[in-house]
Amino acid sequence: MNTVIIKYNAGNTQSVIFALNRLGIEPEVTGDFEAIRKADKVIFPGVGEASSTMRYLKELKMDQLIPELKQPVLGICLGQQLMCAHSEENDTTCLGIFDQEVKRFIPEQKEKVPHMGWNELFDTKGNLMKDLPDPNVYFVHSYYVPVNEHTSAKTNYITPFSAAMQRDNFYAVQFHPEKSSAQGQKIIQNFIELCD
Amino acid sequence: MLKKRIIPCLDIKNGRTVKGINFVNIRDAGDPVELGELYAQQGADELVFLDITATNEGRKTFVALVKDIALHLNIPFTVGGGISSVEDVAPLLQAGADKVSVNSSAVKTPELINELVDAFGSQCIVVAIDARQVDGQWIVHTHGGSKPTEKELFSWALEVEKRGAGEILFTSMDHDGTKAGFAIEALKKMCELVGIPVIASGGAGNMEHFEEVFQQSDADAALAASIFHFREIGIPDLKAHLKTKNIAMR
Numbered sequence: 001m002n003t004v005i006i007k008y009n010a011g012n013t014q015s016v017i018f019a020l021n022r023l024g025i026e027p028e029v030t031g032d033f034e035a036i037r038k039a040d041k042v043i044f045p046g047v048g049e050a051s052s053t054m055r056y057l058k059e060l061k062m063d064q065l066i067p068e069l070k071q072p073v074l075g076i077c078l079g080q081q082l083m084c085a086h087s088e089e090n091d092t093t094c095l096g097i098f099d100q101e102v103k104r105f106i107p108e109q110k111e112k113v114p115h116m117g118w119n120e121l122f123d124t125k126g127n128l129m130k131d132l133p134d135p136n137v138y139f140v141h142s143y144y145v146p147v148n149e150h151t152s153a154k155t156n157y158i159t160p161f162s163a164a165m166q167r168d169n170f171y172a173v174q175f176h177p178e179k180s181s182a183q184g185q186k187i188i189q190n191f192i193e194l195c196d
Numbered sequence: 197m198l199k200k201r202i203i204p205c206l207d208i209k210n211g212r213t214v215k216g217i218n219f220v221n222i223r224d225a226g227d228p229v230e231l232g233e234l235y236a237q238q239g240a241d242e243l244v245f246l247d248i249t250a251t252n253e254g255r256k257t258f259v260a261l262v263k264d265i266a267l268h269l270n271i272p273f274t275v276g277g278g279i280s281s282v283e284d285v286a287p288l289l290q291a292g293a294d295k296v297s298v299n300s301s302a303v304k305t306p307e308l309i310n311e312l313v314d315a316f317g318s319q320c321i322v323v324a325i326d327a328r329q330v331d332g333q334w335i336v337h338t339h340g341g342s343k344p345t346e347k348e349l350f351s352w353a354l355e356v357e358k359r360g361a362g363e364i365l366f367t368s369m370d371h372d373g374t375k376a377g378f379a380i381e382a383l384k385k386m387c388e389l390v391g392i393p394v395i396a397s398g399g400a401g402n403m404e405h406f407e408e409v410f411q412q413s414d415a416d417a418a419l420a421a422s423i424f425h426f427r428e429i430g431i432p433d434l435k436a437h438l439k440t441k442n443i444a445m446r
Binding site: 120179 | 197198199200201236241263266267270271272289290291292294317318319320362363391392393414416417446
Protein backbone atom coordinates (compact mmCIF):
# COMPACT_ATOMS: atom_id res chain seq x y z
CA MET A 1 0.00 0.00 0.00
CA ASN A 2 1.47 3.25 -1.13
CA THR A 3 -0.26 6.50 -0.29
CA VAL A 4 0.85 9.72 -1.91
CA ILE A 5 -0.01 13.26 -0.87
CA ILE A 6 0.27 15.59 -3.85
CA LYS A 7 2.91 18.19 -3.12
CA TYR A 8 2.16 21.64 -4.40
CA ASN A 9 1.74 25.10 -2.97
CA ALA A 10 -1.22 24.03 -0.86
CA GLY A 11 -0.44 25.45 2.51
CA ASN A 12 -0.28 23.02 5.33
CA THR A 13 -0.21 19.28 4.65
CA GLN A 14 1.42 18.35 7.95
CA SER A 15 -1.81 17.54 9.78
CA VAL A 16 -2.85 15.18 6.96
CA ILE A 17 0.52 13.44 7.22
CA PHE A 18 0.10 13.11 10.99
CA ALA A 19 -3.43 11.72 10.63
CA LEU A 20 -2.07 9.03 8.30
CA ASN A 21 0.80 8.39 10.73
CA ARG A 22 -1.76 7.74 13.46
CA LEU A 23 -3.18 4.99 11.23
CA GLY A 24 0.30 3.53 10.81
CA ILE A 25 0.75 4.88 7.30
CA GLU A 26 3.82 6.76 6.09
CA PRO A 27 2.63 8.76 3.09
CA GLU A 28 4.97 9.96 0.40
CA VAL A 29 4.62 13.70 -0.20
CA THR A 30 5.62 14.26 -3.78
CA GLY A 31 5.01 16.27 -6.91
CA ASP A 32 6.60 13.63 -9.13
CA PHE A 33 4.13 12.54 -11.82
CA GLU A 34 5.35 8.94 -12.01
CA ALA A 35 5.17 8.48 -8.24
CA ILE A 36 1.67 9.97 -8.19
CA ARG A 37 0.48 7.80 -11.10
CA LYS A 38 1.85 4.64 -9.48
CA ALA A 39 0.44 5.27 -6.00
CA ASP A 40 -2.38 3.10 -4.65
CA LYS A 41 -4.09 6.09 -3.09
CA VAL A 42 -3.69 9.77 -3.78
CA ILE A 43 -4.63 12.59 -1.41
CA PHE A 44 -5.12 16.07 -2.81
CA PRO A 45 -5.17 18.47 0.14
CA GLY A 46 -5.65 22.18 -0.07
CA VAL A 47 -5.91 25.21 2.10
CA GLY A 48 -5.88 28.65 0.60
CA GLU A 49 -7.28 30.66 -2.25
CA ALA A 50 -8.62 29.05 -5.45
CA SER A 51 -7.18 31.16 -8.30
CA SER A 52 -3.57 31.29 -7.08
CA THR A 53 -3.67 27.59 -6.30
CA MET A 54 -5.06 26.72 -9.76
CA ARG A 55 -2.40 28.90 -11.36
CA TYR A 56 0.24 26.97 -9.47
CA LEU A 57 -1.30 23.62 -10.43
CA LYS A 58 -1.28 24.70 -14.09
CA GLU A 59 2.35 25.73 -13.96
CA LEU A 60 3.16 22.24 -12.72
CA LYS A 61 0.76 20.74 -15.33
CA MET A 62 -1.01 19.01 -12.47
CA ASP A 63 -4.31 20.29 -13.90
CA GLN A 64 -3.81 17.66 -16.59
CA LEU A 65 -2.48 14.91 -14.34
CA ILE A 66 -5.09 14.92 -11.57
CA PRO A 67 -8.28 14.40 -13.66
CA GLU A 68 -6.62 11.46 -15.43
CA LEU A 69 -5.67 9.53 -12.31
CA LYS A 70 -7.18 6.04 -12.11
CA GLN A 71 -6.68 5.10 -8.45
CA PRO A 72 -8.83 6.45 -5.59
CA VAL A 73 -8.15 10.17 -5.15
CA LEU A 74 -9.32 12.12 -2.10
CA GLY A 75 -9.65 15.91 -2.30
CA ILE A 76 -9.82 17.73 1.02
CA CYS A 77 -11.32 21.20 1.62
CA LEU A 78 -10.00 23.44 -1.17
CA GLY A 79 -9.12 20.14 -2.86
CA GLN A 80 -12.85 19.36 -3.17
CA GLN A 81 -13.55 22.83 -4.55
CA LEU A 82 -10.73 22.63 -7.09
CA MET A 83 -12.09 19.30 -8.34
CA CYS A 84 -15.20 21.18 -9.53
CA ALA A 85 -15.62 22.97 -12.86
CA HIS A 86 -15.50 26.56 -11.67
CA SER A 87 -15.27 28.59 -8.47
CA GLU A 88 -16.75 31.98 -7.70
CA GLU A 89 -13.59 32.66 -5.74
CA ASN A 90 -11.84 35.07 -8.08
CA ASP A 91 -13.72 33.58 -11.05
CA THR A 92 -11.50 30.52 -11.29
CA THR A 93 -11.69 27.69 -13.81
CA CYS A 94 -10.98 24.50 -11.87
CA LEU A 95 -10.22 20.85 -12.70
CA GLY A 96 -13.69 19.85 -13.89
CA ILE A 97 -13.85 16.40 -12.29
CA PHE A 98 -17.23 17.32 -10.82
CA ASP A 99 -19.35 19.43 -13.13
CA GLN A 100 -20.22 21.93 -10.41
CA GLU A 101 -19.96 25.61 -9.61
CA VAL A 102 -18.36 26.49 -6.25
CA LYS A 103 -20.31 29.29 -4.58
CA ARG A 104 -19.65 31.72 -1.76
CA PHE A 105 -21.82 31.54 1.35
CA ILE A 106 -24.21 34.51 1.47
CA PRO A 107 -25.46 35.07 5.04
CA GLU A 108 -29.25 35.13 5.34
CA GLN A 109 -29.64 35.88 9.03
CA LYS A 110 -26.26 37.18 10.14
CA GLU A 111 -24.66 33.74 9.89
CA LYS A 112 -20.93 34.10 10.07
CA VAL A 113 -18.65 33.41 7.16
CA PRO A 114 -16.37 31.40 7.23
CA HIS A 115 -18.41 28.39 8.31
CA MET A 116 -16.04 27.40 11.10
CA GLY A 117 -16.45 24.59 13.57
CA TRP A 118 -18.18 21.24 14.04
CA ASN A 119 -21.28 20.46 12.04
CA GLU A 120 -23.27 17.35 11.20
CA LEU A 121 -23.17 15.12 8.17
CA PHE A 122 -26.49 13.71 6.96
CA ASP A 123 -27.75 11.65 4.02
CA THR A 124 -24.38 9.93 3.97
CA LYS A 125 -23.76 7.19 1.46
CA GLY A 126 -20.89 5.25 -0.03
CA ASN A 127 -17.84 3.49 1.35
CA LEU A 128 -16.07 6.57 2.59
CA MET A 129 -18.86 7.43 5.04
CA LYS A 130 -19.54 3.97 6.43
CA ASP A 131 -19.53 3.14 10.16
CA LEU A 132 -18.90 6.64 11.45
CA PRO A 133 -19.02 6.81 15.26
CA ASP A 134 -20.39 10.38 15.25
CA PRO A 135 -21.85 12.64 12.51
CA ASN A 136 -19.95 15.79 13.55
CA VAL A 137 -16.92 16.87 11.55
CA TYR A 138 -14.79 20.00 11.51
CA PHE A 139 -15.26 22.63 8.79
CA VAL A 140 -13.45 25.87 7.90
CA HIS A 141 -14.55 27.36 4.59
CA SER A 142 -16.25 30.34 2.95
CA TYR A 143 -17.14 28.66 -0.36
CA TYR A 144 -19.23 25.53 -0.89
CA VAL A 145 -20.34 23.06 -3.52
CA PRO A 146 -24.15 22.84 -3.88
CA VAL A 147 -25.90 19.51 -3.43
CA ASN A 148 -25.71 17.54 -6.70
CA GLU A 149 -25.98 14.03 -8.12
CA HIS A 150 -22.48 13.18 -6.81
CA THR A 151 -23.11 14.33 -3.23
CA SER A 152 -22.30 11.56 -0.76
CA ALA A 153 -22.86 13.55 2.46
CA LYS A 154 -24.69 16.78 3.15
CA THR A 155 -24.34 19.45 5.82
CA ASN A 156 -26.61 22.38 6.60
CA TYR A 157 -25.14 25.84 6.90
CA ILE A 158 -27.32 28.63 5.54
CA THR A 159 -28.20 26.07 2.86
CA PRO A 160 -27.66 22.32 2.51
CA PHE A 161 -24.36 21.79 0.68
CA SER A 162 -22.06 18.97 -0.40
CA ALA A 163 -19.95 17.96 2.60
CA ALA A 164 -18.66 15.07 0.50
CA MET A 165 -18.86 13.91 -3.10
CA GLN A 166 -17.91 10.88 -5.12
CA ARG A 167 -17.66 10.18 -8.82
CA ASP A 168 -15.95 7.00 -10.00
CA ASN A 169 -12.49 6.95 -8.35
CA PHE A 170 -12.72 10.56 -7.21
CA TYR A 171 -13.67 11.33 -3.61
CA ALA A 172 -13.90 14.77 -2.08
CA VAL A 173 -14.68 16.19 1.34
CA GLN A 174 -15.25 19.82 2.30
CA PHE A 175 -14.44 19.25 5.97
CA HIS A 176 -11.10 18.31 7.52
CA PRO A 177 -11.11 14.59 8.34
CA GLU A 178 -7.59 14.95 9.72
CA LYS A 179 -9.02 17.27 12.41
CA SER A 180 -12.37 15.56 12.96
CA SER A 181 -11.64 13.32 15.91
CA ALA A 182 -12.44 9.60 15.71
CA GLN A 183 -14.98 10.01 12.89
CA GLY A 184 -12.45 11.86 10.74
CA GLN A 185 -9.92 9.16 11.38
CA LYS A 186 -12.51 6.56 10.34
CA ILE A 187 -13.14 8.39 7.07
CA ILE A 188 -9.42 8.44 6.28
CA GLN A 189 -9.21 4.76 7.20
CA ASN A 190 -12.19 4.02 4.94
CA PHE A 191 -10.39 5.79 2.10
CA ILE A 192 -7.20 3.85 2.69
CA GLU A 193 -9.13 0.57 2.77
CA LEU A 194 -11.02 1.26 -0.46
CA CYS A 195 -10.35 -1.26 -3.17
CA ASP A 196 -11.54 -0.74 -6.66
CA MET B 197 -26.48 22.80 12.74
CA LEU B 198 -23.16 24.44 13.56
CA LYS B 199 -22.13 23.54 17.10
CA LYS B 200 -20.91 25.89 19.78
CA ARG B 201 -17.34 25.09 20.76
CA ILE B 202 -15.76 24.47 24.16
CA ILE B 203 -12.07 25.32 24.16
CA PRO B 204 -9.64 24.58 26.99
CA CYS B 205 -6.62 26.84 26.98
CA LEU B 206 -3.23 25.59 28.11
CA ASP B 207 -0.56 28.04 29.15
CA ILE B 208 2.89 26.82 28.24
CA LYS B 209 6.16 27.87 29.78
CA ASN B 210 9.40 26.28 28.67
CA GLY B 211 7.46 23.51 26.97
CA ARG B 212 5.45 22.61 30.07
CA THR B 213 1.87 23.36 31.09
CA VAL B 214 1.65 25.86 33.91
CA LYS B 215 -1.05 27.62 35.93
CA GLY B 216 -2.15 24.77 38.10
CA ILE B 217 -3.12 21.44 36.70
CA ASN B 218 -5.00 19.04 38.88
CA PHE B 219 -5.49 15.75 37.11
CA VAL B 220 -5.11 12.51 38.95
CA ASN B 221 -5.59 10.23 36.00
CA ILE B 222 -2.67 11.24 33.88
CA ARG B 223 0.96 10.45 34.42
CA ASP B 224 2.41 13.87 34.00
CA ALA B 225 0.12 16.82 34.47
CA GLY B 226 2.70 19.22 33.11
CA ASP B 227 2.97 17.50 29.74
CA PRO B 228 0.99 19.58 27.22
CA VAL B 229 0.74 16.70 24.78
CA GLU B 230 -0.76 14.31 27.29
CA LEU B 231 -3.13 16.92 28.66
CA GLY B 232 -4.19 17.96 25.17
CA GLU B 233 -4.97 14.36 24.27
CA LEU B 234 -6.98 13.93 27.44
CA TYR B 235 -9.07 17.01 26.70
CA ALA B 236 -9.61 15.82 23.14
CA GLN B 237 -10.84 12.44 24.42
CA GLN B 238 -13.19 14.22 26.81
CA GLY B 239 -14.85 16.09 23.96
CA ALA B 240 -13.01 19.42 23.78
CA ASP B 241 -13.82 20.92 20.40
CA GLU B 242 -10.56 22.70 19.96
CA LEU B 243 -7.50 23.57 22.02
CA VAL B 244 -5.42 26.68 22.46
CA PHE B 245 -1.77 26.51 23.49
CA LEU B 246 -0.37 29.86 24.58
CA ASP B 247 3.31 30.38 25.16
CA ILE B 248 2.86 32.80 28.04
CA THR B 249 6.47 33.77 28.36
CA ALA B 250 6.88 34.56 24.70
CA THR B 251 5.84 38.18 24.41
CA ASN B 252 7.45 39.52 27.52
CA GLU B 253 10.71 37.73 27.16
CA GLY B 254 10.80 37.79 23.40
CA ARG B 255 10.89 34.05 23.21
CA LYS B 256 9.52 32.19 20.23
CA THR B 257 7.03 29.41 20.55
CA PHE B 258 8.91 26.22 20.12
CA VAL B 259 8.21 24.24 17.05
CA ALA B 260 9.14 20.88 18.49
CA LEU B 261 6.33 20.96 21.03
CA VAL B 262 3.79 22.01 18.40
CA LYS B 263 4.87 19.13 16.21
CA ASP B 264 4.48 16.67 19.06
CA ILE B 265 1.02 18.05 19.85
CA ALA B 266 -0.02 17.87 16.18
CA LEU B 267 1.16 14.30 15.86
CA HIS B 268 -1.05 13.20 18.76
CA LEU B 269 -4.08 15.47 18.49
CA ASN B 270 -6.97 14.81 16.09
CA ILE B 271 -8.88 18.02 16.77
CA PRO B 272 -7.96 21.56 15.69
CA PHE B 273 -5.58 23.60 17.77
CA THR B 274 -4.34 27.17 17.88
CA VAL B 275 -0.89 28.26 18.94
CA GLY B 276 -0.10 31.73 20.24
CA GLY B 277 2.49 33.73 22.04
CA GLY B 278 5.30 35.85 20.71
CA ILE B 279 4.26 35.77 17.07
CA SER B 280 5.28 38.98 15.36
CA SER B 281 6.03 38.11 11.72
CA VAL B 282 5.25 35.87 8.76
CA GLU B 283 8.56 34.15 9.51
CA ASP B 284 7.34 33.25 13.00
CA VAL B 285 4.18 31.61 11.68
CA ALA B 286 5.49 29.44 8.84
CA PRO B 287 7.36 26.94 11.06
CA LEU B 288 4.36 26.64 13.41
CA LEU B 289 2.01 25.75 10.56
CA GLN B 290 4.58 23.43 9.04
CA ALA B 291 4.78 21.72 12.42
CA GLY B 292 1.03 21.07 12.21
CA ALA B 293 -0.69 23.93 14.04
CA ASP B 294 -4.07 24.74 12.48
CA LYS B 295 -4.29 28.36 13.51
CA VAL B 296 -2.06 30.93 15.12
CA SER B 297 -3.15 33.74 17.36
CA VAL B 298 -1.56 37.17 17.46
CA ASN B 299 -2.15 39.79 20.09
CA SER B 300 0.35 42.48 21.13
CA SER B 301 2.20 42.46 17.81
CA ALA B 302 -1.04 43.04 15.89
CA VAL B 303 -1.88 46.02 18.07
CA LYS B 304 1.60 47.43 17.54
CA THR B 305 1.61 46.75 13.79
CA PRO B 306 -1.95 46.20 12.50
CA GLU B 307 -0.62 45.55 8.95
CA LEU B 308 0.77 42.29 10.34
CA ILE B 309 -2.78 40.89 10.22
CA ASN B 310 -3.02 41.59 6.47
CA GLU B 311 0.41 40.10 5.87
CA LEU B 312 -0.43 36.92 7.77
CA VAL B 313 -3.79 36.58 6.02
CA ASP B 314 -2.19 37.04 2.60
CA ALA B 315 0.48 34.49 3.40
CA PHE B 316 -1.59 31.81 5.13
CA GLY B 317 -5.30 32.56 4.62
CA SER B 318 -7.93 33.99 6.96
CA GLN B 319 -8.87 30.59 8.28
CA CYS B 320 -5.71 30.24 10.32
CA ILE B 321 -5.33 33.75 11.69
CA VAL B 322 -6.91 34.37 15.09
CA VAL B 323 -6.54 37.79 16.64
CA ALA B 324 -6.60 37.70 20.43
CA ILE B 325 -7.81 40.87 22.10
CA ASP B 326 -7.41 41.57 25.82
CA ALA B 327 -9.45 44.48 27.10
CA ARG B 328 -10.77 46.03 30.29
CA GLN B 329 -13.07 48.89 31.09
CA VAL B 330 -11.42 52.21 31.86
CA ASP B 331 -13.78 55.08 32.68
CA GLY B 332 -16.67 53.23 31.06
CA GLN B 333 -14.75 52.47 27.86
CA TRP B 334 -13.39 49.08 26.83
CA ILE B 335 -9.66 49.66 26.28
CA VAL B 336 -7.39 47.15 24.58
CA HIS B 337 -4.41 46.05 26.65
CA THR B 338 -1.29 44.20 25.51
CA HIS B 339 1.55 42.21 27.01
CA GLY B 340 -0.63 39.83 28.95
CA GLY B 341 -3.03 42.63 29.83
CA SER B 342 -0.38 44.72 31.56
CA LYS B 343 -0.09 47.61 29.07
CA PRO B 344 -3.02 49.84 28.16
CA THR B 345 -3.16 51.02 24.56
CA GLU B 346 -4.88 53.81 22.67
CA LYS B 347 -7.29 51.36 21.08
CA GLU B 348 -10.94 50.95 21.93
CA LEU B 349 -12.19 47.36 21.88
CA PHE B 350 -15.04 47.49 19.36
CA SER B 351 -13.33 49.65 16.78
CA TRP B 352 -10.28 47.40 17.04
CA ALA B 353 -12.46 44.30 16.59
CA LEU B 354 -13.93 45.83 13.42
CA GLU B 355 -10.50 46.72 12.14
CA VAL B 356 -9.24 43.22 12.83
CA GLU B 357 -12.12 41.80 10.80
CA LYS B 358 -11.53 44.26 7.98
CA ARG B 359 -7.89 43.28 7.85
CA GLY B 360 -8.97 39.70 7.21
CA ALA B 361 -8.66 37.85 10.52
CA GLY B 362 -10.63 34.60 10.59
CA GLU B 363 -11.62 34.74 14.23
CA ILE B 364 -11.45 36.92 17.35
CA LEU B 365 -10.51 35.60 20.78
CA PHE B 366 -11.78 38.23 23.20
CA THR B 367 -10.63 38.11 26.81
CA SER B 368 -12.17 40.48 29.31
CA MET B 369 -9.44 41.33 31.81
CA ASP B 370 -12.20 42.56 34.15
CA HIS B 371 -13.74 39.11 34.20
CA ASP B 372 -10.68 36.89 33.84
CA GLY B 373 -10.03 34.97 37.05
CA THR B 374 -13.19 36.22 38.79
CA LYS B 375 -15.26 33.08 38.07
CA ALA B 376 -18.27 35.40 38.02
CA GLY B 377 -19.28 34.84 34.40
CA PHE B 378 -18.28 36.08 30.96
CA ALA B 379 -18.44 39.71 29.78
CA ILE B 380 -21.87 39.17 28.28
CA GLU B 381 -22.68 42.77 27.34
CA ALA B 382 -19.38 43.34 25.57
CA LEU B 383 -19.66 39.98 23.81
CA LYS B 384 -23.20 40.75 22.67
CA LYS B 385 -22.07 44.01 21.20
CA MET B 386 -19.00 42.52 19.54
CA CYS B 387 -20.98 39.66 17.97
CA GLU B 388 -23.48 42.15 16.58
CA LEU B 389 -20.69 44.21 15.08
CA VAL B 390 -18.44 41.64 13.45
CA GLY B 391 -19.26 38.89 10.97
CA ILE B 392 -16.46 36.52 11.95
CA PRO B 393 -16.53 33.94 14.74
CA VAL B 394 -15.88 35.21 18.28
CA ILE B 395 -14.42 33.15 21.12
CA ALA B 396 -15.48 34.31 24.58
CA SER B 397 -12.81 34.20 27.27
CA GLY B 398 -12.49 35.29 30.87
CA GLY B 399 -14.80 34.72 33.81
CA ALA B 400 -16.08 31.16 33.48
CA GLY B 401 -16.75 29.75 36.95
CA ASN B 402 -19.58 27.31 36.51
CA MET B 403 -21.72 25.60 33.89
CA GLU B 404 -24.39 28.29 34.03
CA HIS B 405 -21.84 30.84 32.86
CA PHE B 406 -21.34 28.88 29.65
CA GLU B 407 -25.10 28.57 29.28
CA GLU B 408 -25.46 32.36 29.68
CA VAL B 409 -22.79 33.26 27.20
CA PHE B 410 -24.27 31.02 24.50
CA GLN B 411 -27.87 31.99 25.20
CA GLN B 412 -27.36 35.70 25.62
CA SER B 413 -24.64 36.42 23.07
CA ASP B 414 -23.81 35.05 19.63
CA ALA B 415 -20.36 33.87 20.75
CA ASP B 416 -19.32 30.84 18.73
CA ALA B 417 -17.05 29.36 21.34
CA ALA B 418 -16.14 29.69 25.00
CA LEU B 419 -12.64 29.33 26.31
CA ALA B 420 -11.49 28.56 29.83
CA ALA B 421 -8.40 27.32 31.57
CA SER B 422 -8.23 26.74 35.31
CA ILE B 423 -11.77 25.46 35.83
CA PHE B 424 -10.95 22.63 33.44
CA HIS B 425 -7.43 22.10 34.75
CA PHE B 426 -8.64 21.93 38.36
CA ARG B 427 -11.53 19.71 37.33
CA GLU B 428 -14.08 22.10 38.76
CA ILE B 429 -16.02 21.43 35.59
CA GLY B 430 -15.64 18.29 33.51
CA ILE B 431 -15.99 18.82 29.78
CA PRO B 432 -18.37 15.85 29.32
CA ASP B 433 -20.62 17.16 32.13
CA LEU B 434 -20.52 20.67 30.74
CA LYS B 435 -21.48 19.57 27.25
CA ALA B 436 -24.26 17.34 28.56
CA HIS B 437 -25.60 20.26 30.62
CA LEU B 438 -25.54 22.64 27.66
CA LYS B 439 -27.32 20.07 25.48
CA THR B 440 -30.17 19.93 28.00
CA LYS B 441 -30.44 23.71 27.57
CA ASN B 442 -30.81 23.25 23.80
CA ILE B 443 -27.42 24.69 23.03
CA ALA B 444 -25.95 22.97 19.99
CA MET B 445 -23.08 20.80 21.19
CA ARG B 446 -21.06 18.12 19.50
